[in-house]
């Protein structure tokens with residue numbers, strides 16, 4: 408059997424050439440423009456276990472008490488992750504840096520924002536806490552501190568020998584087997600049952616720009632990769648992703664490491680320490696990152712990545728049909744655990760969504776078809 412069709416890369420249409428049947432993503436005016444994804448917040452039943460995973464994953468402990476864990480990467484951010492001890496493990500929310508002239512008073516009046524306590528932000532700063540439409544806490548902070556970056560090894564690719572170009576002469580490639588030191592927090596992905604409401608809220612409150620918008624065969628929108636609007640300064644292909652689905656939940660977060668060899672050596676360390684590998688190493692299509700996915704003890708997903716795309720604010724939005732094939736360019740097959748398991752609980756959730764009118768049967772079937780069509784039949 409020929410797999411020629413599956414070997415074709417998915418089409419990508421610029422906004423100006425969007426197919427007629429595809430809905431356009433309406434962009435509301437932004438209240439303020441976030442300049443950085445600062446840190447994520449989790450509740451954890453077992454802080455020791457959480458700290459062990461994140462340490463093996465390449466984060467560095469800044470502060471640890473019986474009730475709280477603050478971790479940083481090697482970059483200048485004072486924190487990239489904050490965890491509190493709690494009865495139930497859960498993703499609490501994310502924190503973004505916003506400009507110092509942000510009108511926090513207006514956010515309190517119009518968006519239900521609550522001012523943050525003086526010592527709430529690790530590394531110092533002030534700001535407010537909002538709730539997105541799915542109930543995740545979103546902190547907008549300003550005047551955030553910086554710390555001195557920690558030393559990391561030099562990336563190897565500068566000396567990579569390629570066909571016709573061998574800059575590495577009389578020298579070998581030897582990397583230490585060590586955790587993939589995380590430089591910084593790259594992005595957070597959230598699944599939602601109400602794509603439009605969530606997408607609109609994040610565009611309005613963070614000023615994020617849709618880089619790639621994915622749609623179902625009927626042209627309805629399903630998933631969008633958003634980048635920060637940093638003007639002429641290149642910004643990651645995505646910092647926030649809103650993905651359609653049958654649940655409102657944290658999907659995964661991604662953390663940038665030095666290079667591909669760090670990704671590989673980091674995998675060895677995580678495997679050796681008994682952590683649960685999920686998917687990788689492979690290369691994504693949208694965003695182009697080389698990736699490696701892990702699950703922590705509570706089944707939350709964490710992605711190591713390197714070599715992601717960056718775009719300036721003027722780069723035109725692309726529309727891409729959603730398919731499993733559009734998730735990755737090469738590497739192992741996408742694991743079944745990337746999609747919801749077909750359990751009675753899932754069926755019940757789908758029935759509830761249908762009954763409440765939050766999803767149509769047609770959309771449910773199109774989503775199911777997209778997820779059930781094998782992308783790489785030879786894998």
Ligand SMILES: [Fe+2]
Nearest residue numbers: 596660661710
């Ligand atoms: Fe990702």
